[in-house]
Amino acid sequence: MGRIGPPLVVRHWDAATVAAGIEAPDVRHLLDLPAAGIDGFALDVAERLRRLGRRPCKEDDGSGFGLGQPR
Numbered sequence: 001m002g003r004i005g006p007p008l009v010v011r012h013w014d015a016a017t018v019a020a021g022i023e024a025p026d027v028r029h030l031l032d033l034p035a036a037g038i039d040g041f042a043l044d045v046a047e048r049l050r051r052l053g054r055r056p057c058k059e060d061d062g063s064g065f066g067l068g069q070p071r
Contacts, residue, residue: 011030
């Protein structure tokens with residue numbers, strides 16, 4: 001089975017939250033910050049893909065960029 005990546009955004013953050021996260025020494029990833037919103041449609045797509053046997057990719061090195069890049 002090949003890799004797919006639907007162009008969906010599950011979470012989004014506002015600029016002030018991201019700026020504060022950059023300044024905070026204990027924040028390493030966007031997921032360490034509270035999201036401004038979560039898209040239920042994107043979550044539904046992810047759940048449907050899981051039910052069809054698809055698995056989420058594992059993060060490579062924790063940089064946040066490995067998920068969308070081919071191995």
